[in-house]
Amino acid sequence: MTEQLTWLVTGCTSGMGESLVHAILAKGDRVIATARGREKSAVERLAPLKEAGAAVMELDVTASESVIKEKAEEAWSIYGKVDILVNNAGYIDGGIFEEIDEEFLTCVLRNNAIGPLNLTRAFLPYMRSRGTGTLLFMSSVGAYFGTPGASAYIGAKGLLEGIVPNIAVEVAPFGLRTSILTPGFFNTKVFTPGNIHWRAPNPLPDYAEMNKVAQDQCNAFDGHLPGDPRKAGDIIVDAVKGTGQCEGMELPLWLPLGSDAFEFIRGNVQAKLKICDEWEDIGSATNF
Template sequence: MSGKLTWFVTGCSSGMGECLVRAILVAVSATGFCFPIIQILLINSPLKEAGAAVMELDVTASAEVLNAKAKEAWEICGKIDVLVNNAAYIDAGVFEEIDEAFLTQALRSNAIGPLNITRAFLPFMQGRRTGTILFMSSVGAYYGAPGASAYAGSKGLLEGLVPSLGLKIEPFGLRTCMVTPGYFHTSVMTSGNILYRAPNPLLEYAETNMLIKAGCNAAARNQPGDPFEGATLIVDAVKGQGDVQTKNFPLCFH
């Protein structure tokens, strides 16, 4: 996929989402594309100042609201070439300490929300018979952690469902890809981004929870990966350029 691409990216206030948008803006500048506005829609004023358009969006909103947002985005930009479902959050809790509502909220935010956003954009994208839809997953979907049941489960749901979605939309000229980042040097593991709201704390897991928090704090800002480099590889993969030129677009990108 080449030419002037319009990206719709969710969840860009920090982390890989912010780095991805900055990588897109760099790619636009480097290739000499000239838009009145760089048409990436997200909630982040510094990125707006850098050239991105901004739209407020709650991924857990109703289908009616999301459909209206998709229509608004299409009217603003004229098209959406690349939809990036990046918004997510981590709410840590040992399995016995979380309940159905806790798990359901994680699934709604991290899996069902992105799928509903995709459903809202699909009629427009299928009508053009071209486009790319990315879902940001996590190595957490493959490697368990004591307090990550809800988060890992939500990402695992996407990992299992998206390949089937890809086969369904392929005849319409659309592509999907599960992007599964490893450990990148972002704020994702910081105390401000990981929530600890398990509703049913148990005394026997007090030490476990202390170790979970200590492990997250130790890992925060010490991850080995360069997030901007990773984001640039994602942009290159979508555009079929740079170090990831490939004849066939990958269904999964690890």
């Protein structure tokens, strides 16, 4: 793809979303950068990206399906199309599984999985009618290993990992491509104290030490992670367009980002292959 494309990226006030917007603009494409309003409006929060050349709009992925559909229509009208939808928005709410409840889990799932899926569903009629489009979903390398306190957030990413491959085969006949972006640990502000919430409603003394270790580890990560988010943004744009360092390559259903992502994913796959080798004779002896 060498023509100018239009991207819509959610969650653009910082981190991977912000870096991706700059990469898109640097490579000559148009981008609609979105964020939800907080103390300031989304337009105010996205002002630096607007100055850089992006169109900006408010979009809360946790809104009702009817509001999400209205936002999709609004976004489509800005440039008359959206070629690439990037479901990036999300947040981390840490909590040991026994200490959280249904409301806690549901809120995290809505922000990190259900909302992005609703937004995708809202854009599908437009993309199908054009017979072209790319759907990107931001996952996490955490979906390939377990860590204390991350069950809700990683559960949401795991939900995307399970659903998106099915979406991919359903929309492919209409000329739509799909990819799950799976970053490792990147040096964004995600681990800056205060950005990760620790709001489990039912704290238990038995998990106090485990919580402390998890929170101390997250604090220690801040500013000391290996990945450069701008380089990841460049790779994403090139992978979608098949240009630059990705010329001649097809966009994969899973796109790992970061050397550590390949390490963790490969370790996960190798562990499963080891189980298959050890248990195949027993586990497969089930036929009539």
